[in-house]
Amino acid sequence: MILTEVAPAWIRICLILVLVSGGFLLSSRNLKNLVRTYQFQSFLLVLIALGLVVLEEHSILLLVAALTLVSKVFGIPAFIRLIQERMSIQQDLKFSYLRPPGALMLSILIILLVYVCFAQILEKLYAANSLFFLGSVIGVSLVLMGLIAVCTRRMAISKVIGYLSMEN
Secondary structure, three states, X not given: OHHHHHHHHHHHHHHHHHHXXXXXXXXXXXXHHHHHHHHHXXXXXXXXXXXXXXXXXXXXXXXXXXXXXXXXXXXXXXXXXXXXXXXXXXXXXXXXXXXXHHHHHHHHHHHHHHHHHHHHXXXXXXXXOHHHHHHHHHHXXXXXXXXXXXXXXXXXXXHHHHHHHHHX
């Protein structure tokens, strides 16, 4: 079937886009853009889950994709927008330790460090299943990028989006 041949490439593209969206979360100052980026990141997770349904043929992944779509793509962003409108906050201009360019540079270094460490630790796994290796590198990197967002932002809404990104 053609879907099983396309699914690994589809998943790899979505994983890379998840990592890029993590960079956007670090660099954006506009809160609406932060929420949209989180929403896009969550939608990419839905697409990854659907790609894994095609590869692995586990029907439980359909439920995971549906729950992610309802809660993370629609529910949580709507709730954050409601809070943002009530507080009438548009931008997050206050940063604790690093400004967005420094946070992006640190995240690039973290991605490289995670890749090098995982390449040495999971060397045999990389040869057997490069999709798992890529997913694990991007997953750990995204958690650390979310941690950077939490540590560098001062506003509570921005910190919440950082935590949500870590959870993704």
